[in-house]
Amino acid sequence: MTFLFHPGFLVTWIGASWLIGILGRNKRFGFLGNFLISFLFSPVVGVIVLLASDDKVGKRARLF
Numbered sequence: 194m195t196f197l198f199h200p201g202f203l204v205t206w207i208g209a210s211w212l213i214g215i216l217g218r219n220k221r222f223g224f225l226g227n228f229l230i231s232f233l234f235s236p237v238v239g240v241i242v243l244l245a246s247d248d249k250v251g252k253r254a255r256l257f
Contacts, residue, residue, distance in 0.1 A: 209236035213243055220246045 213236060214228030220243060222230070227246075231239020 206236065207232065210239060213239040217243045217246070219249055221249060222246060223249075 210228050210232040213231040214224045217227030217239075218224040220227065222242070227239060227243055230242050
């Protein structure tokens with residue numbers, strides 16, 4: 194069994210990507226964007242993108 198297809202490695206990769214997505218839910222790319230970046234490239238790249246991205250601009254409050 195190769196290293197990249199070891200079940201523990203895949204679970205760790207997906208878990209780290211999920212955590213980066215959760216931490217990035219209030220950032221520019223949101224949960225899904227940060228999750229996909231970290232899942233497709235690597236969690237290390239996901240952390241770099243997370244740290245480099247700006248916060249979301251707040252929405253205006255509605256009266257109705």
